[in-house]
Amino acid sequence: MSIQYDLHSHSTASDGSLCPAELVRLAKLRNIDVLALTDHDNIDGIKEAQREAANLDLQLVAGAEISVTWNRSKTIHIVGLNLDIDNPILLSGLQRLCEFRRWRSEEIGRRLAKKGIEGALQGARSFAKGNIIGRVHFARFLIEQGHAKDMKQVFKRYLVQGKPGYVPGDWATLEEALNWIHNAGGQAVIAHPARYRLSATRLRQLLGEFQALGGCALEVVSGSHSRDEIQRMAQLCRTFGLLASAGSDYHGPENPYMDMGKLPVMPANCVPLWESPDWDSPLLRLAPDSSSLAL
16 A cells, blocks of 8 residues: 655645645645645644545645754754644744744845835735735735745845845744754654755764654655755664655645655665654554555
8 A cells, every 4th residue: 555645745734825724735635645734834724634534535734834044144944743733832922923924924024125125024924824924925026016926036136145025034943943843743854955055064064963753754855956956865863863855845836846746755775854764654564564555
């Protein structure tokens, strides 16, 4: 029995374009059996997604993608999976990050106004369907207003370091993020590690610190990883004794390069997170020979 996993996805609770129920319906349509909803720094969409998943006989994993400032200035993302969404330590930590996100969105609006782009905050808010206003929402506004032709161009011109709308992150520390996840009974995964463009030495440093703090997995298969990057991350899992996770990082149909249900197969020479004794999945009990699971 082949079980399809996608352990990284986003809804309108953060910067995705589908509401949680729509996301779950799409996952079912794409033959996903186990879907993790991992919105940025919040769990607001989980209950809606759980209700829809129960109707469709799909397993919904409660998750969140937590923003971390590592090594003083580098932003990385840690996915927490199988979270107790009522855990007070987790909720307090996420609330702090959401408060910073609210201030950051106001500051982005102020900085763009100084460059002659008025109404950016209001415009970004019109694209946000939940409580989170992120850079993607500002990007959509800037594209709509003709300041750039696409996401790649708008980020390059306005929203990355050194550009008018860039505001540095003041996120959780790596230790804080893992503490929140572990207190909520979850497993911690480094999201899309190849995307950070760290040197080999820095990436090994990150993995060493992550492992020492109780982190258990690396997102080997990601919607943004090339085939070569998948193999390189699989090798790092073996080197550090980490489990391997897989997720599309799906945000919506406007991002076809991160489509749902089209992930490459997990490399055979690493151990999937869902084969861990700490991963409690009723679907696994239906498939004792899970070593052959494909994504």
